[in-house]
Amino acid sequence: xxxxxxxxxxxxxxxxxxxxxxxxxxxxxxxxxxxxxxxxxxxxxxxxxxxxxxxxxxxxxxxxxxxxxxxxxxxxxxxxxxxxxxxxxxxxxxxxxxxxxxxxxxxxxxxxxxxxxxxxxxxxxxxxxxxxxxxxxxxxxxxxxxxxxxxxxxxxxxxxxxxxx
Numbered sequence: 001x002x003x004x005x006x007x008x009x010x011x012x013x014x015x016x017x018x019x020x021x022x023x024x025x026x027x028x029x030x031x032x033x034x035x036x037x038x039x040x041x042x043x044x045x046x047x048x049x050x051x052x053x054x055x056x057x058x059x060x061x062x063x064x065x066x067x068x069x070x071x072x073x074x075x076x077x078x079x080x081x082x083x084x085x086x087x088x089x090x091x092x093x094x095x096x097x098x099x100x101x102x103x104x105x106x107x108x109x110x111x112x113x114x115x116x117x118x119x120x121x122x123x124x125x126x127x128x129x130x131x132x133x134x135x136x137x138x139x140x141x142x143x144x145x146x147x148x149x150x151x152x153x154x155x156x157x158x159x160x161x162x163x164x165x
Contacts, residue, residue: 060119
């Protein structure tokens with residue numbers, strides 16, 4: 001975990017994160033319209049390789065994986081409890097082309113040209129969160145994009161606020 005996000009990781013791996021996971025169904029319903037907008041804008045499909053930054057319990061990641069049925073969707077989050085829940089839900093509900101990892105997306109060493117899209121649903125600093133993914137090809141202006149038109153789609157909370165979930 002980066003020092004940049006040590007306090008964020010501590011928060012999400014404490015009572016705040018446990019509360020989020022305990023109320024995951026509520027949060028999924030509250031954020032569903034945002035996630036639908038992100039996926040509609042990005043339209044992952046076919047063999048796309050998608051990363052979901054700040055995936056929580058993985059509902060958006062699983063939805064992206066279903067749309068990119070020939071590809072793969074990976075959800076990353078600093079919240080260890082949320083990742084464990086996301087893995088359990090994916091095991092129970094599918095799809096098979098999804099995986100999850102505890103990771104700090106701001107410092108994650110994404111493999112260059114390994115991504116077609118990054119999705120971000122309601123986090124404070126989307127630009128910082130997806131910078132490594134952009135460098136790996138998930139942005140229109142990134143060097144050596146994985147595919148023509150690779151993109152980042154985000155719903156961003158104003159600085160100093162928290163996710164609406």
